[in-house]
Amino acid sequence: MPAKASKVTIADIAAEAGVSVPTVSKVMNGRSDVAPDTRQRVEEIIRRHGYQRRTDERYRKSNLLELMFHELESAWALEIIRGVERVAGENGMAVVLSESQGRLRPGQSWLENVLARRPVGVIAVFSDLSADQLAKLRARDIPVVVVDPVGEPTAETHSVGATNWQGGLTATRHLIELGHRRIAMIGGPQHVLCSRARVDGYRAALETAGLTVDPELVRHGDFHVEAGYKQLLPLLSLEDRPTAVFAGSDLQAVGVYEAARAAGLRIPEDLSVVGFDDLPVARWVGPPLTTVRQPLQEMAAAGARMAITLAGSGDVEHHRVELATSLVVRSSTAAYSGGR
């Protein structure tokens, strides 16, 4: 990080960039009526000098935290919202919620609106901001914290996640210890890092137990109910069908329940099922679901606190925090019975 040199003025930046002072102001306020190369040059200079904004009315930050989802689809999102809302409340801040309508990368209008709102910080959930978007936010001292990043987290991105690999390992070991050998895995989207980690944990559990991974039993969904149903159903008609499934998410586990019901299989007598997340629904399905608890509220709260800290002192101890997952054993898993 560059040293902060608070003596640099907007006039200095304008002179160095060869533009007028109003142009620098426009860039700083996120206005779109600036030529892209001019904007880039000005942002680069602002960043290099670590320009500290005057705290007059026009540049003062609001007391808003931006929370951005790529989709507001499941109870998963509500847990995240509650975690951020809690920390915002403790700090006298309010939460602005936005959704990038299923796209992993939010559009330009989202960014312009965020810059105009001058939030304390941005918490991006399961989303993939571009380098350009990150640079624009950084140029205005708006820290970004990503919860469960999709791409490889770089040293420049602050992020919070859960120990997904460990969770996948624990879930699969639980099934192995119950005597299961044919264990199916339904992951999330292949490009999503948290899903990869869960699948890798599954593989590690099998391989360290001396079992081989059957590629036929490893499928990928999108973490939602329908995917669990659709991915499991064909496996149930295999000659040597799986006797247990690690469903990758609680919602996929709900779909797995439906597929088992459709195939006339009882849970856990004929099929053991483990989920991931520990959403409220895990307790409500019949039978209650054994799952890997991911502390979503706490992860979101940690992300919000990180953003507030970065906006204040500007420094946090770690760029990446992973909170621990834990296995919650309920009634959807049972010892392998040997037959069908």
Next chain:
Amino acid sequence: MPAKASKVTIADIAAEAGVSVPTVSKVMNGRSDVAPDTRQRVEEIIRRHGYQRRTDERYRKSNLLELMFHELESAWALEIIRGVERVAGENGMAVVLSESQGRLRPGQSWLENVLARRPVGVIAVFSDLSADQLAKLRARDIPVVVVDPVGEPTAETHSVGATNWQGGLTATRHLIELGHRRIAMIGGPQHVLCSRARVDGYRAALETAGLTVDPELVRHGDFHVEAGYKQLLPLLSLEDRPTAVFAGSDLQAVGVYEAARAAGLRIPEDLSVVGFDDLPVARWVGPPLTTVRQPLQEMAAAGARMAITLAGSGDVEHHRVELATSLVVRSSTAAYSGGR
């Protein structure tokens, strides 16, 4: 509504109130350093004159919609958020989310923060703003729309709800048509109007079918899972136990499922269950839940549109809109079998 007289100035208001111009400004900006009686007098004059604010920078509204919950507890809240988020997106606005931590009436700091943010409008979910809070918002031309109001909606309050009475009637008639006579009802909190309407619909269905309402079978919870469990369980050990339950909400129905399981009763063979809401969980429980669909997303969207319209032209056709509920028959209800 008073006629708008756009020629009234801040100076006129200050003169009439016997205060300085800066004091009027403070009141209009929601600052707290004004004596309560002064504030009240100024607000009253502003309201009476229908003062139209100049649209300069200091008084301009933000593009924020305020969405206020008394609790962010269930998937219910997520449906509401999605509806408001959708309309906000269509109008280039962003949503600020806040929660009054379980209190039905949000506190003073919430109001001050809202006034400082100058939102387009406020959508209050299942909450009960005080007359004073409503007056303060009205004095600043910030419209308030209540979704599912707790108290009696007055002509001055704009609100959106569902046809709760009709929904309760339909749910109970469905059970009567299946041959059930001992039908229990678990309502929400007694003071909550939408819950009263559902219970009244239940009574109306029984009475118009020539059946008497047994007060012993009418219980009240708080719409959450645990309440369904706790309120139903004692009824199952009655000599003449109910053979069907209208659970008042989907989450209470989930609790009813647990109570039935604990008592060794099968659904629907031994006990028929109807929910209310049609949350995603209704499809996922085993067996899938027969329920009354309440169009939560559409209700929230209608509330958001109403607030935006009020902020613009200042007028809507109806103060109160009720969207229709509908019965969704799944697998948790069956014909009365005569025995146990």
